[in-house]
Amino acid sequence: MINEELQQWYQHTDALVNELLEDGTNDEVYHTIEHHFASENFELLEKAAITAFKLGLEIEDPEEAELENGVKVFAFDIVTEQMLNVELLRDETKKMFALAQQCKVDYDGWGTYFEE
Secondary structure (H helix, E strand, O other): OOOHHHHHHHHHHHHHHHHHHHOOOOOOOOOOEEEEEEEHHHHHHHHHHHHHHHOOOOOOOOOEOOOOOOOOEEEEEEEEEEOOOHHHHHHHHHHHHHHHHHHHEEEEEEEEOOOO
């Protein structure tokens, strides 16, 4: 059985890929995919970044942000290059979601940019 939250990220993946394709993004080139991770606890986030780095993943520098409710969080992105293929991106999302759960941080989905 698939975790309910992971199922929501699959739906996000499907919708985002479809929206990009409908808008005319170039589906024949690799897209920069940014997977977002966050935590109120910097030490947990740092451990997640180190774990991802040891797995050979490209890590962006952590940043501090303040949410609308005033809570401070720390965040970083894992960056990959992928074709806009729903199955590939679902698989990558599943791996990122599992990494976040293993490290006890929040997975906050992924985003990309429109490609000409």
